[in-house]
Amino acid sequence: MGSRSRSPVATDPGQVFTDLREVAQRVRDGLWQEVPESAQELPADERPAEQLSQLAQQERDRVLSAGADGLEKLADGRTDEISDDEAFGMEAIVLLEGRPAILVQNQDFASQAGDWAVLDGHRAAIRESIARVGRVEVSGHASLDWVGTAFLVGPDVVMTNRHVAAEFALGDGAGWAFRQGMGARIDMAEEYGAPATDAGPAADGVLAVDGGPAFEIAEVLGIHEDVDMALLRVAPAAAGTALPAPLAVAADAPAELTGHPVYCVGYPAYDGRRNEPESMRRIFMDIYNVKRLQPGTTTEFRPERTVVMHDCSTLGGNSGSPVFDLMDHRVLGLHFGGRYGFGNYAVPLWQLVDDPLLRRAAVNFV
Numbered sequence: 001m002g003s004r005s006r007s008p009v010a011t012d013p014g015q016v017f018t019d020l021r022e023v024a025q026r027v028r029d030g031l032w033q034e035v036p037e038s039a040q041e042l043p044a045d046e047r048p049a050e051q052l053s054q055l056a057q058q059e060r061d062r063v064l065s066a067g068a069d070g071l072e073k074l075a076d077g078r079t080d081e082i083s084d085d086e087a088f089g090m091e092a093i094v095l096l097e098g099r100p101a102i103l104v105q106n107q108d109f110a111s112q113a114g115d116w117a118v119l120d121g122h123r124a125a126i127r128e129s130i131a132r133v134g135r136v137e138v139s140g141h142a143s144l145d146w147v148g149t150a151f152l153v154g155p156d157v158v159m160t161n162r163h164v165a166a167e168f169a170l171g172d173g174a175g176w177a178f179r180q181g182m183g184a185r186i187d188m189a190e191e192y193g194a195p196a197t198d199a200g201p202a203a204d205g206v207l208a209v210d211g212g213p214a215f216e217i218a219e220v221l222g223i224h225e226d227v228d229m230a231l232l233r234v235a236p237a238a239a240g241t242a243l244p245a246p247l248a249v250a251a252d253a254p255a256e257l258t259g260h261p262v263y264c265v266g267y268p269a270y271d272g273r274r275n276e277p278e279s280m281r282r283i284f285m286d287i288y289n290v291k292r293l294q295p296g297t298t299t300e301f302r303p304e305r306t307v308v309m310h311d312c313s314t315l316g317g318n319s320g321s322p323v324f325d326l327m328d329h330r331v332l333g334l335h336f337g338g339r340y341g342f343g344n345y346a347v348p349l350w351q352l353v354d355d356p357l358l359r360r361a362a363v364n365f366v
Contacts, residue, residue: 013074013090016098018115020075024068026113027093031061067093099313101268103192104291107131116295118261118326125329126263126293132247133265133291133322134214135190136160138168140182146289149266149320150186150232151331152246154362158186158215158232160320161336162223165230169220176220184217186234190267192290213241222357227306227347228336231361247322248366250330250350253301261326262310263295264335269317289317295326299343308333308348330366 017023067089070082074090082090100116102109107130111120119126137146148164168182178184219233236242254260270288296312310323314335323333323346333346352358353365 013071013094013098016094016115017071020071023093023097023114024071024075027064027068027071027097031065063089063092064096065089067091095313099296099311100294101313102293102295103287104130104265104293105191105193107191109293119263119293119295122326122329126324129247129263129322129324129329130265130291130293131188132244134158134186134188135267135291135317136164136184136217136320137187137214138182138184140179141167146190146267146317147184147319149318151265151320151322152234152244153231153249153331154246154364156233156235156243157221157246157361157363158217158234159322159334159363160230160232161228161334162230163228163336164320165220165223165232169223169230171223176223178220184232185214186217187214189213190289190291192287215241215243221361224355224357227334227352229334229347231357231363246364248328248330249364250325250332251353251365253332253348253350254325254327257298257301257308260298261295262298262312262332263293263324263326264310264312264314264318264321265291265293265324266314266318266321266335267291268294268313268315270315288315294318294321298332301348303348303351306347306351308346309343310335310346311343314338314344 013020013023063085066083066085070086070090071093073079073082073086097114097116100112102112107127108123109119109126109130111117132152134150135146136148136150138144141147144167147167148160150158150160150164153159165176168179168184169176170179215234215236217232218235221231221233223230234243267289294312294314296310298308298310300309301307302309308323310333312323312335314321318335319337321335322331323335324330325332331349333348335344335346338344358365
């Protein structure tokens with residue numbers, strides 16, 4: 001089965017779901033539901049789009065139905081009977097249910113079915129996490145309006161990746177400064193579904209909230225020499241909105257690092273160069289560049305490389321996302337990249353408790 005997987009993360013239905021038959025039944029229960037036709041006939045110019053939408057829904061149902069068949073065969077140990085269509089459908093179910101990328105709206109998220117129903121019991125803490133993560137937006141860049149994700153780790157300090165900061169900052173041997181003519185800020189909103197009067201267009205015509213608190217990046221405190229990390233000093237924007245309290249950063253690791261439940265918060269962006277487009281479509285439904293909650297698990301710890309791996313469904317715009325421990329909501333890691341079909345990488349922050357750069361920045365280790 002592993003050789004057929006095209007998932008952007010290394011996941012297997014038997015490892016992701018606790019009860020394969022229960023998942024298969026839940027998927028089937030959500031299919032083939034009769035939707036009453038509207039009593040009002042659509043205008044002629046809208047009918048083709050409606051027909052395309054119906055065809056897309058029918059194809060999605062077909063794929064998920066095949067996936068449910070595959071899950072049942074897998075549960076029965078009939079792996080050799082699983083067809084390519086069923087393998088494709090199982091992958092879709094894993095990505096949509098097992099490792100979802102949940103839209104954030106009004107600093108909140110929709111309840112999930114199955115194993116991730118557990119998120120409801122952590123809703124208050126997750127909302128606090130969501131409120132302290134933002135999109136790194138730039139001015140004066142030749143081609144980009146935003147470059148990644150960042151999160152509050154000190155009273156006036158945010159953390160992101162070195163490769164994110166390098167889009168607007170330049171090292172001169174003695175330190176780092178803004179590139180000429182450029183500026184940057186962190187916007188804590190940029191959520192899906194804003195009214196047109198409060199929103200700006202994101203990719204593919206999606207509207208993103210653009211009215212939340214935003215904080216100017218005033219200084220590049222430092223770029224780490226050994227790991228993909230940058231620390232930036234922020235200041236309230238012109239409106240004077242106060243910075244929220246920083247997130248708690250883990251000063252130690254969980255007892256069990258493999259298979260530990262975690263979640264990312266960030267802004268996945270379309271990237272067809274490093275990810276298979278159809279897999280992305282199944283996870284993100286062609287909605288990109290807005291804030292999402294992305295649960296998953298840790299998969300491996302490599303202390304010699306200062307790397308902890310995880311299988312949350314992330315994309316390029318997640319660069320700089322925090323990886324939270326679902327049990328205590330401390331930040332375990334700084335997401336910095338992934339390898340298609342293999343998994344995702346994060347800096348294990350507890351390994352840097354005594355790091356001079358993080359100490360100077362007063363990172364909130366707990």
